[in-house]
Amino acid sequence: MTGPAIEIEGLTKDYPVGFWLAKKKRSLDNLTMQVERGEVFGFLGPNGAGKTTTLKLLVGLIFPTAGTARILGQPVSDVGMHREIGYLPEQPYFYDYLTAYEVLDYFARFHDLTAAERRARVEGLLKKVGLETAGKIQLRKYSKGMLQRVGLAQAIVHNPQVVILDEPMSGLDPVGRREVRDIILELKRDGRTVLFSTHILSDAEMLCDRVGVIAGGTLRGVGAPGEIVGLKAKGMEILFELAGGSGGAAIAAQATQTGNRYRIQVPEEELFGALEQLRGAGARILAVAQVKATLEDYFLELVGAEGAQGAAVEVSGR
């Protein structure tokens, strides 16, 4: 099969609000994007940006006001398509009278797996998400992080082609986050497509082939983290020491001091002037390095940018 894993065209979602539900509030506005097969795509945005709305539209929990979406070439309204997708809802909650084993077995039953296949999958997944010893405990005794792990396990219990995760790192401790990252990378190695929403930018930077930034229901930009980060240098950083204390150079007053070392960031075009000034003051230059923009800078720039309500900012060629 060819073609993108997820195709979204002009997806728009309005919610009725007010006492008479006569007014409309737009949660998602004309979203158009694609997620390629085998790609890990990060969906970034602040709270209320439209990330969860998009993911819910994709799994058929809500219905679009306008636009279309297809997963593996099939419209998202086709329930049969759900055989090929796995979904982790935001802050998942499951039947708390069941054990983790029973929950996973319950969800696996909807995928025509034999009893032996189900047992093997469930036991393997419990081990994978670190719940091997807690598998027989009722979920009402689980912590938020443990529920998140169960949620992730149920999303992939049937080995889906496309995995959609809404804030998969939410509520997890550093070890749990590391485990989830490893699972996402493993899914990618197996050729699965992963679309996940997050506002933990370091995770997106580490995992994603591409990211999309959404704010106010509008897609603001799409691109590979490497391209985004490498697009422009934020400036140059100079690390230096002053032999005779800190009063030797006016520029030192603007620097951050750590012991007898100073660190200052200057625009690229002012680098040579700053170096000459420091040399003149008897400073010993220890290092000069380029400061690259981070995904966070890119995110804040797009989300905070005024007038970015219109068309999406295309960063990469894809």
Added chain:
Amino acid sequence: MKHAGIVAWNTFREAVRDRVLYNLVFFALLMIAAAVLVGQISIGIEEVVIVSLGLTAISVIGLLMAVFIGVGLVYKEMDKRTLYALLAKPVHRWEFLLGKFGGLLLTLTVNTAAMAAGLFGAMLLVQPALKAADLCVLIAVYFILLKLAIVVALALLFSCFTTPLLAILFTTGLYVTGVFAQQIRGFGNITGSRTLDAVAVWFSYLLPNFENFNVIAAAAHRRAIPGALVLQNTAYAVIYCAIVLAAASVIFSRRNLK
């Protein structure tokens, strides 16, 4: 249908684990107390009193369960968001509804069967052996179950679009009105208005007619219940439940899960 079965079994499992069937202990105590006391306060009609009391208790306990669990069947899943992961599986929304309906009906069937067994046990305390005429008690239990099925379907329908409190009010209101469906049908005759008569007749046909399901008095006095009524009530309950569940399915299939 297989998916609906999976949901139904899980719904039954939920009821068992949430100790819903503990009400049986209350029923057992009631029956034992009735069997002991009734002999002292009623002379010669112990069996009638025990059957009346037992069937009424089965009906009331069943109704309470059908309404109070039924109204939360869908709402609770939406409120707690347990539904989100489920509907992301290859499960149609109508399959989910059918499963929830089937699960509660299974719970009520087990509950009613256990209570009926308790009732027959109490009957054996006041009569030497069961008679062929006692079959009408079993039919009365079956009619209670059919009635509960309709109540569960109605509760499920309201659970799809309103809060549990309103759903309780709507379901209870419809039940009470349904008990008097035949009187409503005759309302137009009293007023003498042909328009009102037509409206009352149509309205009474829309309402669930629970009056036909009440054979407690006949069973208590061991009067035979016609086979035609058994068939008629069965067909009525099946068709009424199908219509209500279809309506619930139409509403729920368009519902956005926020």
